[in-house]
Amino acid sequence: MPTTEAPALTRKDFQSDQEVRWCPGCGDYAILAAVQQVFPELGIPRENFVIVSGIGCSSRFPYYMNTYGFHSIHGRAPAVATGLKMTRPDLDVWVVTGDGDALSIGGNHLIHTLRRNVNIKILLFNNRVYGLTKGQYSPTSELGKRTKSTPHGSVDFPFNPLNVAIGAGATFVARSVDVFIPHLKSVLKRAAAHKGSALVEVMQNCNIYNDKAFGALTDKAGRQQNGLYLEHGQPLVFGDDKDKGLRFTGTDFEVVKLGNGMTADDCLVWDEKHANPSLAFQMASISTGDGLGDYPVPLGVLRAVDAPTYDAGVIDQIEQVSTARPQTLDQLIHGTDTWTVDAGGKVHRGAN
């Protein structure tokens, strides 16, 4: 059969006709642009993309993508996406969520989706504040944070999203930053290629309610000094001119200054495929992500392991049982024990 090559998709193909209504200067614009640039490169027909979101600023995302989209209810996007992916494995299903949506009201769905390894991609925009409801603290807000709902400072211990994901058994966990466009795009591509649940935390600036929350990481100096760009099989070095590294002491990570006999060879070589998730967990723990601590902020892929996906398992079972136990609807309705009443009113066991 002759096939016609579909014309290559471009960024424009993924832009919807809807006016983008995030606040001017919002980090979401950069993430939207990155996704619109990455999707055409994935070799997937546009009609097979579905973006599912919950509630919050980030969750307006589907309206701005010219794909199938579903702006659902607060926290429930992973549940909607799971039902969709289980029944439509041919689709490429992405969830866009925020720190409140995913980690507060939707925490239960997030952890169970990750534990099941449903083959969907979850982009968690973390701005550490509730934006759409105008400035309350979120489950990722730092201790002491003063917001409208914490006028005396938050006494509520925050989540580290990466640790939540790793703890829930996620098979792919990564982090990038709204304004680190090339890095973000490469992480998105990695997530897209992963078979199973992929959680990508995108540090995102809310310039209205939590401006420069990640300023120490995103300003010109911070990018090099405070960003630890993880690469599988490469030693953990960072800083200006890669002058610092991370050693693993056996119990902890330790920042070392390179030179004076200390070289990259003394640093831990990053292994994102390590079967045991504890090292990734420990790596995620070295920083809260704002670049203000003693340790750099891990960016890139923390964990990427192969595991069977839930949706494939479900579909396999349906196929196996269908082959092993063919049955007609008529047989199902009849069941195993029938009796027949004949025209004369006589009763006998069986179906005739």
Place this chain on the structure above:
Amino acid sequence: MTLPIAGQTAAGRATEATVSDVVIRFAGDSGDGMQLTGTQFTNTSALIGNDLSTLPDFPAEIRAPAGTLAGVSGFQVRIADHDIHTPGDAPDVLIAMNPAALKANLRDLKDNGVIIVNTDEFSPRNLKRAGYEANPLEDDSLNAFRLYRVGLTTMTRRALEDSPLDVRSKDRCKNFLALGMVYWLFSRPLESTIDWLRVKFKRRPEIAEANVKVMKAGWNFCDITDAFQVRYDVEPAKLEPGIYRSIHGNSALAIGLVAASRRSGLPLFLGAYPITPASDVLHELATYKHFGVTTYQAEDEIAAVCSAIGASFGGSLGVTCSSGPGIALKAEGINLAVMVELPLVICDIQRGGPSTGLPTKTEQADLLQVMFGRNNESPVPVIAASSPADCFDTALEAVRLATTYMTPVILLSDGYIANGAEPWRIPQVEELPDLRVDFHQTADGFMPYMRDENSLARPWAIPGTPGLEHRIGGLEKEDVTGNVNYEPDNHDYMVRLRAEKVARIANELPDIEVDGPESGKLLVLGWGSTLGAITGAVNQARADGITVSRAHLKHINPFPRNLGDVLDRFERVLAPEMNLGQLALLLRARYLKDIETYSKVEGKPFTRDDILHRIEAMAGGPN
């Protein structure tokens, strides 16, 4: 009717008596296998051709402390040689496996009823646990009944002297001794239970054979001793010709959903979270993978409904199934389906409430919850099943409404019909409604919220279709385009449009039919599982010379178009409900007609006599 007491024949053999209708209740500890014993008796009677109706009644605790009143599990079955509508108001026969079972059930037993007790369990300790101060087998407290004392445990052990089983396993067979006795007493064959045991315990033949042996021992004990003076038979009922099976409501619901999936061409997806008394629908559908059924035990009730909505978005038949507490959690999800106008079936197997309430008991008190328990104007069609077998037809109707009108639909059932069984005349597959669905395909002129001018349904355009990429969500939609829209006029229009879409369903519904005179002094109007008790009561009232009419609602939102006219034709309308008058509230609001509520909220279905007495009181005697 009471079972006749005939004397023994001269030869010392029991006389035989044919009865037309008998109610038997098996009662014991929740570990005694009473549900299973009752089910076996039911299935055997079904295969004989009796009409039947069952009422299982079990505690919420899986194993309440042995021997206590809280742990008593009962199974009532009524078999008859004629058309019956209820599991019977009062048992003729009570099998009591221990003192607690006797105490908990005695007050329901008919005068002169038969009691078979396991004397081995009437120890001082068990009597005390059941709250007996004196042994009722030894005083005259049971004189009004025909008491049969049987050492079920002793006899079971004796019958299994040669069995390799340990004592504990042997003792667990004693319910089959009782079953064997009851089979003899009602002249039932043992074959179908023997067949069932051998299939059930295929991998543990020693257990199957021990139960077979014990059951036969029970049967033989009755046959060779003069334990009973009379032996009864119940002839087959004169049912309409056809092929029959016995079916529970939850099973009929599950099979109905599969049938709807096949007839619509839509793969079935069930998102569910375990909850009594709805879990059996999940269990059963999980075994139907070979019909392309996907079952998903979600992390909670919310994920259950949301996953079903996701599946519907993708072009599957999305279904979720729960009971009242779970429906409460699903409210926001159901409202999302209202807004995005996707097909969704929500089954509410009602139980006693509020809150956790009475998980294993029945009620129909979720009606207002499913009508109104969501924020803002949230019109959802509501239909109710009226008997175990009717759950099958109701499932097909729910799917028809959901896909025709692109709307969530609520299907109400309850614990009584979910767990109760009755004979079901099996339909021909080709007679089932044609539910075929066409997904929207053409990109030209496509708008996600354009509408069919008759049904007002929007198109079902599923992901993967080129050119139909669109976004849906819970924000208010602009008419036709489906874009987010906050304009006052548009919102007002859309609220009315969603209401109109559901209201229009009434245009194609059949009129509600009145059984009996089309007008007159008294109409008994019911919905859901009260059908059997109402029908039985109305029929009896007529036999007693009272003129009374009856009608029963399947569609509650919207109501059938002629309902208001029907109500106006009667001087008085009685609405029996297992709630405090929820249907009556809807009817009064809609039709400005006074409705007289008859409430019962005991976690138990109405008896026929409950309703009969109310009809008698309202009618003031024969007329």
